Amino acid sequence: MRRDIFQAIADPTRRAIIMLIAVQAMTPNGLASHFDTSRQAISKHLRVLQECDVVKAEPKGREIYYGLEIEKVNEIDEWVAQVRQVWETRFDQLDNVLDNLKNK
Amino acid sequence: MRRDIFQAIADPTRRAIIMLIAVQAMTPNGLASHFDTSRQAISKHLRVLQECDVVKAEPKGREIYYGLEIEKVNEIDEWVAQVRQVWETRFDQLDNVLDNLKNK
DNA sequence: TATATGCGCAACCTTTTGGTTTCACAAAAT
DNA sequence: ATTTTGTGAAACCAAAAGGTTGCGCATATA
Structure with missing residues (x-):
């Protein structure tokens, strides 16, 4: 299944x-202790996060530590910035129209 | 149903x-012409977007123009900034640990 | 007034999602 | 060597998502 950060x-x-995990890498069991669901459910979420490279697994013995891939978060920023840029350009165009009216 | 911007x-x-609609407010039909789905499907998406205040409806005669509520987009930014801040603080803490080691 | 257009809403259907339980397996601990 | 612990994977299930078609209603247009 093709995932993206927005779905994640x-x-x-x-x-x-x-x-x-922005604070520190954690194991599935460690994470699950903070939630009201099973470890398996958390594992499923981790799989989704892994599939879009938000999270990286690092095995340590029989435990697996999941750490954050902070770069992926930038993709969100990029999209938001794009929207904002389009939005602001729109106002620039309005400004131009108003300027033209004033100059007449 | 309780929606949030992330689901949107x-x-x-x-x-x-x-x-x-960041460029300009548009009608459901106007939007649908850009996609490969029905007007009704677009209307459903617009309803979701409305439910979390990303979009505002402005009736004009029998048409309804949907415009972007840019402020809502900031909520995404805020969350991303929070993640990044936690992430960076983590490194600060590591730096502190290393500093302490160095001072011994 | 009759007709065409733009829209939201409801019913329906299929796929995806998020959860559970059960299992097998590897690595630690006894 | 046996048991405990940490994990992923598979089977299953209910609910939600995203699409469609068909409808009714209000507003333009003829």
Whole structure:
């Protein structure tokens, strides 16, 4: 399944996971202790996060630490910036129209 | 149903709608002409976008123009900034640890 | 007035999502 | 060597998502 970062952050639990591992890498069990669901459910969320490279797995013995890939978060910023840029350009155009009116 | 902005931007079609109306307010039919789906499907997306205040409806005769509420986009930024801040603080803490080691 | 247009809403259907339970397996601990 | 612990994967399930078609209603247009 083709995932993207926007789908990844759509779920509140996944956003909370991201926030937690922003502090430090954590294991599935460690993460699950902060939520009201099973470890398996958290593992599923981690898989989604992995599929779009928001999260990286680092095995340590029989534990697996999941760490945040902060660069991926930039993709969100980029889109938001694009929207804002389009929005502001629109006002520039309006300004131009108003300037033209004033100059007549 | 309780929606939030993150769910709103999860769908690619909705992100495209947001980008389009960032340029100028548009009607459902006007929007639908840019996509490969029915007007009703676009209307459903608009309803989702309305429910989390990303979009505002402005009736004009029998047409309804949907315009972007740019302020809502800031909520995305805020969350991203929060993640980044936590992430960077983490490194500050590591720096502190390293500083302490160096001072011994 | 009759007709065409633009729209929202409801019913329906299929696929996806998010959860659970159960299992197998590797790595630690006993 | 046996048991405990940490994990991913698979099967299953209910709910939600995203699409369609068909409708009714209000507003333009003829």
